[in-house]
Amino acid sequence: MFRHLSYLLAFSAFTTSAALSAQDDDTNHSEAPENQIVVTGEREKEAQQRVNEMTKAITRRPKIDKPIARQYGDICVGVFGMSADYANGIIGQVEENARALGIRVSPEGCRVNTLIAFVRDGHAELEDLRKSAPWLFESLLDYEYKRILRGSGGAFAWHSTKVKEVDGKEMAMMSFGDPPRDVVVSDPFTASNISQQIRVDMIGSVVLIEKSLVPGKTIRQLADYISMRSFASVDDMASDGPNTTSTILSLFTSNGQAAEGMTDFDWSYLEALYKLPSTAHGSTVHDAAWSAYRKRALKIDDDRTSD
Template structure:
């Protein structure tokens, strides 16, 4: 193989990596205060509503198949308490209002700007998560009284150092996930597309506005924001979920999309060699 061809392959590979890292950064909703990226730890109990029973069952089964394919997540047994909700409804904002009254736990710990972000959504979709900050081993963090020093004094510096150290020993569990889709937006979408879109929004805390223009590679997340969405989870989508759930539980945003890019490139190479 000549040097020019080798250089060209290297450049193409680098461009693909850059595109994958860019998309990872685009879709990842930044964690607050440098905390680890949120992900499910407990078995996932999916419920799909607002559709005919046979269609809802197909979507549920596909989401569960995607979960099992990750190898590190479990699907909850029959009769479980749902912690992953997918709904096709009329007027998504009205439904958010109703849930805030009837299912307050679905908004527990969310700040006002996060509530506002839910209502803004991505035109036809409202999606959010309930977060549960735990010790890295999964144990509950005991309540403690914050230290009293004044800003700028020695105690404040020590507290900041301790806070950074503690953050490295934390994990962010997803205790619940909700994806609400405007019923009128379902037209023209396949059940596989809906299932795979819901999978991404349930399993990962992603940004709402992922469009054709902002997506540097194909992703199912453009389903409601683009003109031509993929038929299913893309190679990048699968690489992203794999990175999210296989990396250590205290991984940060940048670690996730860097690892996702590596997985994507490796998968591309494997396919090319077949």
């Protein structure tokens, strides 16, 4: 079971960017060309409604008032549970997607902080990890752990995060009040730091995918799905329908009609997310994603000047 991965995580502490294991790889794989999504005949108002509804459906908004989490440091990708060749193909595509968004990629031999694991029973392995590697969940609140279980049912994703100053400096913990309450503040602390702007860094991400979901999926589809779940705090789709916007997040619920890669919506969402100010909150991604989608899919650019 996943105890092999738990042991590896506990003692290697993410120490290699290579494919971590080729155990139990009994799936068939094929690769298809990149999907090209063309938006035609869709009125702008209808498109906006669909994009806004999709953005609202997938975005994991924090219950407390803090900025939306993003990758600020270098990522180091590792794969467990697939053959080396297949794992390296996924790693290469995830890294390519990261670079397209301006996310830096660590050189070979780095410490893995973006882990992808293909497992037999996702729920069982998730519970096993909570016991054997609790440090993977230490930044999560109870409601955030429950969100991991939402979605398609066979794929699970979460991030370890850290609150920092807006310029990336580390923050300290101090106690205030009676009874005392721990508060994150700037280090060194000054009175003016109480209202200091902050950002939320993703310092690690984990994506678990059940092996039963893999047959019939291409390297591109899996890598693009993993990229969406790794680079943004989003849920996948529990179901899809004729009125939903095409997204790679419906990869495991699309009944054979899945997108062949990240769609215009997916790229628009990620590009918007990574162009927002570091202090931006979850609600701001809605307008930003629609603006990016208008330019990418509908070819409407309000910044263009007429002759």
